[in-house]
Amino acid sequence: MQMLTCKHISKKYEGDGYALRDVNFSVPAAGIFALIGRNGAGKTTLTRILATQLSPTSGSASINGIDVMSGAGSLREIIASVPQEARAINWLTPRQFIFSYLLWRGYGHGDARRKADEAARKLGISRFMDTASRKLSGGTKRKVLVATVMASEASVIFLDEPTTGLDPLSRSELWDTLSRLKKDHFIFLTTHYLEEAERLADRIGILENGRLMALGTLDELRGKVKYPYSIKILSDYSVAKPRKGNMIKGVDGFQQIVTTEDEANRISRELIKKGVRFSMNPLSLDDIFYYIVKKPLEEESYGDEKERY
Ligand SMILES: Nc1ncnc2c1ncn2[C@@H]1O[C@H](COP(=O)(O)OP(=O)(O)OP(=O)(O)O)[C@@H](O)[C@H]1O
Ligand SMILES: [Mg+2]
Incomplete structure (x- = not known):
């Protein structure tokens, strides 16, 4: 069974043109899939459709065999997502934010506390856990969100530009974390840092103006160019x-x-x-x-x- 399948997905926003045009592909295995493309290419639109936050105008998609439309309820139990514009709630500390998210996902108090601490340690934000989010830097706020989805132990994680705004050291630390995480997760990420896709992704898709222009491993993409x-x-x-x-x-x-x-x-x-x-x-x-x-x-x-x- 394919990990992710998109069949002829198109999306037209009300009163606007098409943001996605007949996107058709599948990804066979877990690991990291990176979607790259210029501003406005349609990356966020596709990510939101797959994360069950937006309906396509036509076409269908499934993750691990579960349809993103008809199976949205059960899919939401195994997915977690950090949207591009997501912000932690300003008046909560990271500890309170991650903890409440985990309670909402059904974990008991003890488990939620332990998982929040563990994820904070992995992301290197333990010392900020009791600081109000409004006082944190932009990059640290981003890490809190990534720690939140990591703590949830969802097996499918959507990260829409997770490293935008991170300093080079934090970015490379997050890369290490994602590399470890991909062993037993499926991570769908979008990025403008092509080095990130090159280093992390098992497969890469290139979206341009709503169309999928190419998809494959880095070597397969290289094979599409005459002189490698x-x-x-x-x-x-x-x-x-x-x-x-x-x-x-x-x-x-x-x-x-x-x-x-x-x-x-x-x-x-x-x-x-x-x-x-x-x-x-x-x-x-x-x-x-x-x-x-x-x-x-x-x-x-x-x-x-x-x-x-
Ligand atoms: N809610 C909306 N209503 C109308 N048009 C939208 C909406 N959201 C996105 N679009 C349009 O759809 C197209 C794709 O946008 P999308 O946000 O998916 O691109 P993106 O690849 O994520 O871009 P970026 O790299 O800038 O985040 C763009 O033309 C955008 O203006
Ligand atoms: Mg986007």
Whole structure:
């Protein structure tokens, strides 16, 4: 059985255009599924439909075999969600907030207390547990919400941009927590940090203008790009035209060659001989994302003019 299935999901908001257009995919196993896409692509809309908070205009979806519409009641017992705009209640402390959420989910007092403490420890917020939420920083407030769903022990967790606003250290700590959590949970997350999706996700979906443009493991997404290797020249050295592949201006401004693995090896040997500073890697998710959503790149192509990569 598939973990998550979406069948022809479309969503049209009242008086507006379509936010989702015939989204059709399935994810076979637990772990982390990351949905990426530009602002307005439809990530939150899809997340809310799957978390039983919003009805699709047409189509259907199921999680672990349970239909998100007809089985919403039983699904809610196994899912927990942190919406994009969620805030902890200002006049409660994190301890009171997490504790009341757990009581509401049906845990006894003792269990709720223990689970709240445990989740706070995992998220590194134990010392803030008795501070009123209104006094906490934005990032700590976000961690309180993630601690709340973690404490619930729901087996399916939706996190809509969980690391937005977190400092780099907190973000990487949350990544560690999610990596541990994914062993026995299904986590559906959206993010604008492509490095986050690259590091954490077992599978990645790319949404653009309400349509699912691609879905797969990082390697499968790389397979959708003609030239899977990248060499970045970290100086103003003018590199010769590659025999196969293209030269582009990379997303970070460096000259970049995208090419086959063999050609990348040949060029790198040449660059080493000449003492040119460079890096060579399989294409990053950033590169793939730009390719797939066809964001205009300042591109100087020596190969087939029509090819982007
Ligand atoms: N309640 C609503 N009523 C009308 N239109 C909406 C509503 N919510 C979202 N939209 C529209 O639906 C489209 C998709 O929005 P959505 O919030 O799902 O995108 P997103 O990918 O989550 O964007 P972001 O990265 O900015 O969070 C956008 O065009 C948005 O303006
Ligand atoms: Mg959103």
